[in-house]
Amino acid sequence: MLIDGKWTEDWQPVQAKDEQxxxxxxxxxxxxxxxxxxxxxPTGRGGFAAEAGRYHLYVALICPWASRTLIGRKLKGLENxxxxxxxxxxxxxxxxxxxxxxxxxxxxxxxxxxxxEIYTKADPHFTGRATVPVLWDKKTATIVNNESADILRMxxxxxxxxxxxxxxxxxxxxxxxxxxxxxxxxxxLNNGVYRSGFATTQGAYEEAVRxxxxxxDQVEREMEGRAFLFADHPTESDIRIFVTxxxxxxAYHGIFKCNxxxxxxxxxxxxxxxxxxxxxxxxxxxxxxxxxxxxxxIASLNPNGIVPLGPAREELF
Numbered sequence: 001m002l003i004d005g006k007w008t009e010d011w012q013p014v015q016a017k018d019e020q021x022x023x024x025x026x027x028x029x030x031x032x033x034x035x036x037x038x039x040x041x042p043t044g045r046g047g048f049a050a051e052a053g054r055y056h057l058y059v060a061l062i063c064p065w066a067s068r069t070l071i072g073r074k075l076k077g078l079e080n081x082x083x084x085x086x087x088x089x090x091x092x093x094x095x096x097x098x099x100x101x102x103x104x105x106x107x108x109x110x111x112x113x114x115x116x117e118i119y120t121k122a123d124p125h126f127t128g129r130a131t132v133p134v135l136w137d138k139k140t141a142t143i144v145n146n147e148s149a150d151i152l153r154m155x156x157x158x159x160x161x162x163x164x165x166x167x168x169x170x171x172x173x174x175x176x177x178x179x180x181x182x183x184x185x186x187x188x189l190n191n192g193v194y195r196s197g198f199a200t201t202q203g204a205y206e207e208a209v210r211x212x213x214x215x216x217d218q219v220e221r222e223m224e225g226r227a228f229l230f231a232d233h234p235t236e237s238d239i240r241i242f243v244t245x246x247x248x249x250x251a252y253h254g255i256f257k258c259n260x261x262x263x264x265x266x267x268x269x270x271x272x273x274x275x276x277x278x279x280x281x282x283x284x285x286x287x288x289x290x291x292x293x294x295x296x297x298i299a300s301l302n303p304n305g306i307v308p309l310g311p312a313r314e315e316l317f
Contacts, residue, residue, distance in 0.1 A: 062294025
């Protein structure tokens, strides 16, 4: 963790907890927006106009939040507009690290070794955790945004004509439904698996895991007869649930103790994951090796660092 721009302690998975032992997630601290003309977005200040080659995305392939943005970048055809760096999957004592692990990269923009160096370049007095994803502005040498929901929305609407119009991740006639669905699944599923895995009391754990499976049961019913949630193609909501589902059996079922059922026990959700993986570009964003090595490197949950051999991808989907 950084305190006033200085790295002060080894990385810890539990950011904060309440009196009942419930996991509390850190609030994202950089909330500016890229817009087609540089005008201010819903939060933060303006000055971040959509320009090819100006922005850089930092992600971890283990991380579902980062993977939201990676899929958005892929589906909106922004690979040649927004450059990319990928951290290694195994968390170090100083958090995310750039390196030569297969599938990872160096930081070719700033030459950083650790992700926390990106944060102190943007704010030399930053206090907090150095999380991913991060959208970086090469022009002004600062972080535009580190909130995955915002960055995914920018991929949808922020880059204007630079983005492909072949797919609309945030269709105007479905925005109310998309927003409602996103708000419903975030606390009980997307963050619910973390509430389960990082709970520090039995009560907090049981509350979280029941929320997870109640949500899975409900969405399984809602997916009956549907290919995707709100259109004939993936939208933001499909991306936001997929990044959790695709990690479920290989990580959350084991390391986070979300083991009442497997994702592969849900007929509709499993078929949905197959459709997402078959959608052009999506499978390229999923790296089960990074996912398993990343989650099972969390020393407080798995002190010996043993990574399970299974399940194989073909068994999952």
